Each structure stands twice: as C-alpha cells, then as structure tokens.
Amino acid sequence: MTSPASSSEVKYLIESSEGNTFDVSGAALRQSNTFNAMFLNIGADGPIPFTDYNEATLKKVFEYCEHSVNEENYSGPKHQDDLSKWDLNFFNEMDQKMFIDVINASNFLDIERLTSYCCERIARMLRGKNTQEMIKVITLPTAEELEAKQKVEEKKAAAAKKVAEKAAETAEKTETLEELPVQQLVQTTRNKLTRKYLSFSNE
Amino acid sequence: MNHPKPFPILQLPFLAIEEVFKAMDPFEIINFSMISKRSKGITMQMSFCVRYSIELHIHETLEIRFLGTKSEISCSYVMTSNKEMDGRVVETECGRHINRNVLKYSDYPADEWKQLCQHVLEIFKNRQSTF
Known part of the structure; x- marks a missing residue:
C-alpha cells in the first residue's frame, strides 16, 4: 500500500x-x-x-x-x-x-x-x-451585532455567577452542619420532636 | 462599482493572512489596518521581509511615500484640502520609475497627516523610515 x-x-x-x-x-x-x-x-x-x-x-x-x-x-x-x-x-x-x-x-x-x-x-x-x-x-459584525453578542455574553456570565454563588451557599451549609457539635444536634432534634408531640397532644 | 462579494478573511489561519498581505500594496495594507483594532493587531504581527522604505515629506504638500523594490515603484499618500480630489489616484511614469499618488482629503490636512504618519510608523514599526 x-x-x-x-x-x-x-x-x-x-x-x-x-x-x-x-x-x-x-x-x-x-x-x-x-x-x-x-x-x-x-x-x-x-x-x-x-x-x-x-x-x-x-x-x-x-x-x-x-x-x-x-x-x-x-x-x-x-x-x-x-x-x-x-x-x-x-x-x-x-x-x-x-x-x-x-x-x-x-x-x-x-x-x-x-x-x-x-x-x-x-x-x-x-x-x-x-x-x-x-x-x-x-464582513465584520456591525455595532448592533456586537452589542447583541455582548448582551448574550453578559447574560451567560450572570447565569454562571448565580450558579457559582448557589454552589458556594450549599457548600457553606453542608460545612456548618458538619461543624455543629453532636450535643447541639441532639438538642435541636429533641426540641423538634417535643414540639411535634405537644402539637399532637393538643389535637 | 459592483458590490464586492463578502469573504471572512479574518477567519483564515494567520499564515494564510500573511500570504494575502504579501500580495497587497502598502495602501491596501494601511487601509486594512484601519478597519478595526484586530486588523491593526494582525498587521502589526506580520513578520515577512521588508519591501518598502517609508519617507515623510513636508513641502508644498504633505506626503507619506513608500519606496518599493530598487526604487522602481513609489506610492504616496498626498494630503489635499480639495474635497473633490479625495481618493483620486494619479500615476506618473518617469523612465523606469512609476509614481502612484493617492490623494487624501481632510479639513485639517496637517493633523490628518500627523495621525496617518503615527499610524503608518506604528504598523510598520520594525521597518526603516526616513524624514
């Protein structure tokens, strides 16, 4: 060949x-x-x-x-x-x-x-x-085309920023939950359960 | 003039644009560099060998002259305050020497000439210039 x-x-x-x-x-x-x-x-x-x-x-x-x-x-x-x-x-x-x-x-x-x-x-x-x-x-893009392109890029950047912020918030929440001491977690759960029990007994 | 067929030259690879430049005369190169920042940047990046020397003339008229290979061809931008003469090309032959003048109108020829000189020296920055 x-x-x-x-x-x-x-x-x-x-x-x-x-x-x-x-x-x-x-x-x-x-x-x-x-x-x-x-x-x-x-x-x-x-x-x-x-x-x-x-x-x-x-x-x-x-x-x-x-x-x-x-x-x-x-x-x-x-x-x-x-x-x-x-x-x-x-x-x-x-x-x-x-x-x-x-x-x-x-x-x-x-x-x-x-x-x-x-x-x-x-x-x-x-x-x-x-x-x-x-x-x-x-065939260079006109000023309007450039403006429209810039707007689309700005929108994309804003959306990406939002996603990044949400991801950062979620990460922060997870971190705070993990950081809570065990005793405090037990106490919070107990409080919730007590409130539920009380609402039941009232009914 | 018939409508030019559009062609996206800036989409070509750099080496191909360089080949296009090799087939252009200095006026076309300068006009191309004035289109946008990108085209100016591309022009400044061109590395092919020098074929022109630049002379800046101040006498009765303000001129920017490009001398070609072995000084057989010279192209000049000549500033004019006559609007009707704008863009006109005057070609004169003197023996073997060809001189092509492109007339450029401006209300303020001295300012325009200064700006053009700066632009030309900037885009042909690596090349020889004489005053």
Whole structure:
C-alpha cells in the first residue's frame, strides 16, 4: 500500500474526517511539505490520517497537486492573470466554504503553490478598496451585532455567577452542619420532636 | 462599482493572512489596518521581509511615500484640502520609475497627516523610515 520509495508510481492512502480513505500518488503528495517532513523517508504503515479535513476538501487539494505534478518547480507567486484555464476553472467552481476549507487544508499541508494562488485571489478582492469598502468585503459584525453578542455574553456570565454563588451557599451549609457539635444536634432534634408531640397532644 | 462579494478573511489561519498581505500594496495594507483594532493587531504581527522604505515629506504638500523594490515603484499618500480630489489616484511614469499618488482629503490636512504618519510608523514599526 504505502512505502518509503520515492517513485511517482507509489500510492498513498489518505483518511478524511469521515473515516473514508482514497488513493493519492506519491508525486502529488510530495508537493506537501508537511507530508515530506512526516512520511517521505519513513513511509506509512496504514492510511495517513488528515482527519481535520473532509473528503471533498482533501480530494480538491490533491486534484490540484495531481494536476501540477508536471509543472516546473514553484518559484514564487504567479500573477493571477497568468493562471492557466484549468487553474481558473479549478478556483471558479469552488463555493466560498470549499474555498476556505481548501486554504486551511493547503495551509496545514504546506502546499506553497496552492496556498499562494488562493491568497493572491483573496488579495484581489481587496485590491484598490478603501477602508469602508474593505469592511464590506471582510464582513465584520456591525455595532448592533456586537452589542447583541455582548448582551448574550453578559447574560451567560450572570447565569454562571448565580450558579457559582448557589454552589458556594450549599457548600457553606453542608460545612456548618458538619461543624455543629453532636450535643447541639441532639438538642435541636429533641426540641423538634417535643414540639411535634405537644402539637399532637393538643389535637 | 459592483458590490464586492463578502469573504471572512479574518477567519483564515494567520499564515494564510500573511500570504494575502504579501500580495497587497502598502495602501491596501494601511487601509486594512484601519478597519478595526484586530486588523491593526494582525498587521502589526506580520513578520515577512521588508519591501518598502517609508519617507515623510513636508513641502508644498504633505506626503507619506513608500519606496518599493530598487526604487522602481513609489506610492504616496498626498494630503489635499480639495474635497473633490479625495481618493483620486494619479500615476506618473518617469523612465523606469512609476509614481502612484493617492490623494487624501481632510479639513485639517496637517493633523490628518500627523495621525496617518503615527499610524503608518506604528504598523510598520520594525521597518526603516526616513524624514
């Protein structure tokens, strides 16, 4: 299944967060500096667990790696306008969630080329924008949203404080009961019983 | 201008944000740092190598100039008291040298320039600056 050999024929099994496994060629995986540091020289006995990322994301990342296997060595970021048609399609067909997942996975796997292209794409979103326009792009919470969030947090903190106070009170009561001398306890119980007996006899 | 598609950049890991910064010019970096305290903090944390030197100019106009690699590109914030010129970008080419000026309007250009200088020097704190 997996071996330390560096031949591009070698296939490695990758395990995703769903527990599913799939094949990736050694040549594609070697574009990941994380993989190189962890498994290249020692090989892997079973599936390589990249369980922080789902199957779709990992497949997308390795699809890019498989495609760029034959490209010349990476030498710094390439201008977005110089990207091939395949590259542009690759990026355009991703939705935003997938794009963020791919950046995160690519960042973890340390695939320089993919990370830099993705980040260059994000930088283009901010190109030529002033602060107000950037706020719209970055989707920062508005003042009302921040206020609402703060209120919820304050409520939570107040509830937690109440619970803590109650717990402290209960602990204090238990302690005082334990601390009462035996004679005093006997006396209290006797008084209670006497009161009960008297109320019975009156009836 | 068409509506920009929102993208939660601040949710990205720090290294990815750093990569984004590498593809931004100094104006974009400064604008980003002005968004919020968090964005300013992130900008100040950036550790990638210096590509710009900063010059603060006081003559007929007040300017903050960023000189790029081998001084082929320079970007300047030029303070103006003409409201209509606010945000206008003027690009001039002088041989191989490209100069990009962004005009910034303010009722009190000197105060605004001083604040901008402080902000710029703060966010690029580890970098060289000349007066």
